[in-house]
Amino acid sequence: MMKILVVDDEESIRLLYKEELEEDGFVVELAKDGLEALKQVPLFRPDLITLDIKMPGLNGIETLKRIREMERRVPIVMCSAYGEYKQDLTTWASDAYVVKCADLTELKNTIRRLLRLL
Amino acid sequence: MSIHPDGYDLLKTAIKLSSSSLPIETKLETMLRSITDGFQSDRSLHLPPEAISKEGFLSRVAERRKPLWVDETAPFQEEGVLPEERNLLCSSFACIPLSDETSFQGIFYIGFSKARTFSSGEVDLLRLLAKEIGAAIRNDQLHRVAEETISEWTALHEMGKAVASTLKLEELFELILNTGRKILKAKGGVLRIEEAGTGDLKVKSRIGDYHQTPLDERMAHRVYFSRTPFSLSRKGREKSFLSLLCVPLISKDRSFGTLAFYDKESDPSRFDQRDLQLLLTMANQMSCAIDNAMTHHEISVMAQDHEKNVRQLSTLMELNRALLTTVNFERIVHVTLTAITIGDGLGFNRAMLFLVNDKDRVLEGTMAVGPNSAEEAGEVWSAFSQRKGNPSELIAQIGSSTENHSVLNSLVKGIQIPLEHEQCILSRTVLEGRPFNIGVPHDEEEWLQTRCERGCHLGSEVGCYVSEHLSRDPKIYAFATIPLWGKGKVIGVILVDNLYNRNPITEEDIRYLTMFSNQAGLAIENAMLYRNLEEVHRELKEAQSFLVHQEKMAALGELSTSVAHEIRNPLVSIGGFARRLDRTLPADASEKRYAQTIVKEVKRLEKILSHILTYTHEEPVALKELDLREVMEESLSMISEGLRNGGIQFTKDFSEKVPRVKGDYYQLKQAFFNLISNAYESMNGKGRLSVRIHPLLKNGSSFVRVEVEDTGAGIDPESLHHIFNPFYTTKDDRLGLGLSIVHKTVAFHQGQIEVNNHPGKGVTFLLTLPAQEEKQR
Incomplete structure (x- = not known):
């Protein structure tokens, strides 16, 4: 069972992602901000992380850097309402960038691709 | 031989005849006949002084002033008888000189074929008779001289009076020559006056015949310079006498001309001392009058000039005032050309203006004012003569009331002459910065010299047009060009002609025109600058x-x-x-x-x-060289399904060669798509949609023009200002970002967007995008 850590400051988003991804057979753990995510990573040891960018406290980009310091390999999908950071994807060393959308097909496809489930 | 018994009667008859009022010839003839009869002689003669040849015996008789008696008692002993005198020699004869202390009237001769002796009574009687003949001749001569003198002085007096009555030079000259000829009985006369400045003598007036020869000129100069009268009488080649009298005209101790008369009417033609004296008297009397009249003439010419200058200056002022009434370029040019052509202004028949286009180095026909035909010219001029007011008011009326639609104007507007076209007078006027006054050429060669290689007298279509339509023969077309000066440079050329009234164009006209055009040039330049300023101002406002x-x-x-x-x-x-x-x-x-x-x-x-x-431009931009036709095809493919169904007719018109544009593919695709889909939606499924892409040259730069035209409802004029605002829409279910995206995209590509809106009929969007510079350079 693949484990996914969903990091987002919006509770409704976290809930939606959890239900959708669990339905697809993933084990889902949630974090409401960057600091919580940094605590979760060594404990939960996720196979993939979805990371919001605009968050209070530690934002997604800072969080991404910190996670990479302790866990180099785990795939990270940046998941944001902003489209304009897309081109900086490689600079930030994330693996994918998905603009948030009510239709989760793109996100799910990206996850499956990164976990080589497709 | 006895004394003639009728001696007393003879004397009585002679005295009666002598004191009678008969002409001298009749007197002499009757006297001589009665003497011949009374003395029963063969003949009696009066030999006038001019009939007595020198060296003959008669001349000696005349010299001695003593009668010669030849008869039986005193034979003829004189020597040196001339052949013409031989027939006077007979058996007995007498020669009695007719003379008093001062004068000599010839010789009285009486001859007898039969030998005889003169008795002392006869001698006395003949002497008395001779005296009477002499007295009769003398009296007649005196009488004639007195009459002549009276008539001469009367003539001089009359002339003096007449001269004092006129100050007109021409009249005065004519009067002097007429009177002089009458008094001197000459065949012709000439009056010469020195030219002011050069000092050359010039014939001012003449009468009858005169010897127009270099010799005559030289003679006149000699008299003029030496201030000494000159008279000449010589036999000409054709045996006729050439004679002349020439006197200097001197006033205030200065010689200023000559007066000469030629050939006396009498035969032989010879002026005598008396004639010379008369002429001198006349010249003295006339010189002052002529000098005064000349001074008066000079002053009145100066006054006329002065008046003309004042009039010209005030006209110039009026015209300038008219120029100051506006800064509108078209109007200033129109006012300028009108001022040149109206009678109260500069009075030329037609005026044309060509302005220098510095960028393209050509002269461009800008405007022309003038009637199209001689008939029209007549109408215009008569209409003008009835109008009242000063030029500036007249011009103000014309400028605003008549549009300039003349044939000439449209012709001139189409003319472009390269400045390098040096054979063209118009170009030369600009390049050399001076006026040209091209009169009617005198001969073929001169005509060829002023003609351009295209065969036109002017070097442009103006001349060709004139020759073809108006003048038929350009060789008789006279015109003038003057440069139009702005600040320190020639900004154009004004061409004027008098095609209809054929008045010659004088240097004076050119000078006057130059004065005016110097003002007009500045006004036109200012108007041009103002026009540019307006343009720049508008652009700035737009940019703002x-x-x-x-x-x-x-x-x-x-x-x-x-x-x-x-x-x-x-x-x-x-x-x-x-x-x-x-x-x-x-x-x-x-x-x-x-x-x-x-x-x-x-x-x-x-x-x-x-x-x-x-x-809000979230997406990154990637600039590439694009073929807008391909981009458009892509946009069209996005909507092609919509185009295919329904009653929308679609036309596509792309030029074969369209330069590339540097731009963002996605932005442009989106912009085109928005335009097409707007057009599509505006037509409600019925109408015609046209898409065109063409290259465009503007101000020397290359652009691509994209046009999207529909036959839909068009845009409500009130909404037109808002269509590029984001969120403005007339379509209820749309957000209205379509056109603002188009606008943003075009602005980003440094292009321009125009809207040709026809509410109810449709709308055309015209996009102009700068083309990529061609690489071959």
Whole structure:
């Protein structure tokens, strides 16, 4: 069972992602901000992380850097309402960038691709 | 031989005849006949002084002043008898000189074929008779001289009176020559006056015949310089006498001309001392009058000049005032040319203006004013002569009331002459910066010299046109060109002619025209600058409003970006859970439909959000060299299904060669798509949609023009100002970002967008995008 850590400051988003991804057979753990995510990573040891960018406290980009310091390999999908950071994807060393959308097909496809489930 | 018994009668008859009023010839003839009869002689003669040849015996008798008696007692002993005197020699004869102390009237001769002796009584009687003959001749001569003198002095007096009555030079000269000829009985006369400045003598007036020879000229100069009278009488080649009298005209101790008379009417033609004296008297008397008249003439010429100058200056002032009434370029040019052509202004028949286009180095026909035909010219002039007012008022009336639609004007407007075309007078006027006054050429060679290689007298179509339509023969076409000066440089050329009234163009006209055009040039240049200023001002205003618009958009963009992001998160969860609901609800549950509605509406909201974010330029830009035709094809393919069905007729017109444009493929594709889909939607499924792409040259730069035309409802004029504002829409179900994206895209590509709006008929959007510089350079 693949484990996914969903990091987002919006509770409704976290809930939606959890239900959708669990339905697809993933084990889902949630974090409401960057600091919580940094605590979760060594404990939960996720196979993939979805990371919001605009968050209070530690934002997604800072969080991404910190996670990479302790866990180099785990795939990270940046998941944001902003489209304009897309081109900086490689600079930030994330693996994918998905603009948030009510239709989760793109996100799910990206996850499956990164976990080589497709 | 006895004394003639009728001696007393003879004397009585002679005295009676002598004191009678008969002409001298009759007197002499009758006297001589009665003497011949009374003495029963063969003949008696009166030998006048001019009939007595020198060296003969008669001359000696005349010299001695003593009678010669030849008879039986005193034979003829004189020597040196001339052949013509031989027939006077007979048996007995007498020669009695007719003379008093001062004068000599010839010789009285009486001859007898029979030898005889003169008795002392006869001698006395003959002497008395001779005396009477002499007295009769003398009296007659005195009488004649007195009469002549009286008539001469009367003539001089009359002349003096007449001369004092006129100050007109021509009249005066004529009067002097007429009177002089009458007094001197000459065949002709000439009056010469020195030219002011050069000092050359010039014939001012003449009468009858005179010897127009170099010799005559030299003679006149000699008299003029030496101030000494000159008289000449010589036999000409044809044995006729050439004689002349020439006296200097001297006033205030200065010689200023000569007066000469030729050939006396009498035969032989010979002026005597008396004639010379008379002429001198006359010349003295006339010189002062002539000098005064000349001074008067000079003064009146100066006064006329002065008056003319004043008139010209005041006209110039009026014209300048007219020029000052406006800064409108067209009007200034029109006023200038009208001023040149109206009678109260400079009075030329036609005037044309050509302005220098510095960029292209050509002269461009700008405007022409003048009638199209001689008939029209007549109408215009007579209409003008009835109008009252000063030139500036007249010009003000014309300028505003008549549009310039003349044939000449449209012809001139089409003319372009390269400045390098040095054979053309117009170009030369600019290059050399001086006027040309091209009169009617005198001969073929001169005509060829002023003609251009195209065969035109002017070097442009003006001349060709004139020759073809108006003048038939350009060789008789006279015109003048003057440069139009702006500040320190020639900005154009004015061409004037007098095609209709054929008045010659004088240097004076050119000078006057130059004075005026110097003013007009500055006014025209100012108007041009003003026009440019207006243009620049308009552009600045446009740029300003564009910047304001951009500023607004930027602010709006920032706001909408943050709003969009804030909205996006809740939308994700609303839409996401609605999808979950939709999936989990059974197909027949009524809630399933609610969930589906939520999903659909969220989808729409998300689409709007992405539109807004596109507008605020979220996406990165990639500039590439693009073929706009390909971009358009792509946009068309996005909508082609819509185009295919329904009653929309679609036409596509792309030029074969269209330069590339440097731009962003996606932005342009989106912009074109928006235009097409707007057009498509405006027609409600019925109409014609045309898309055109062409290259365009503007101000020497290369552009690509994209046109999208529809036959839809057009744009409500009140909305026209807002169509490029984001969120402005007339379509209820749309957000209205379409055209603002087009506008933004075009602005980003440094292009321009125009709208040709015909409410109710359709609308055309014209996009002008700068083309990529061609690489071969």
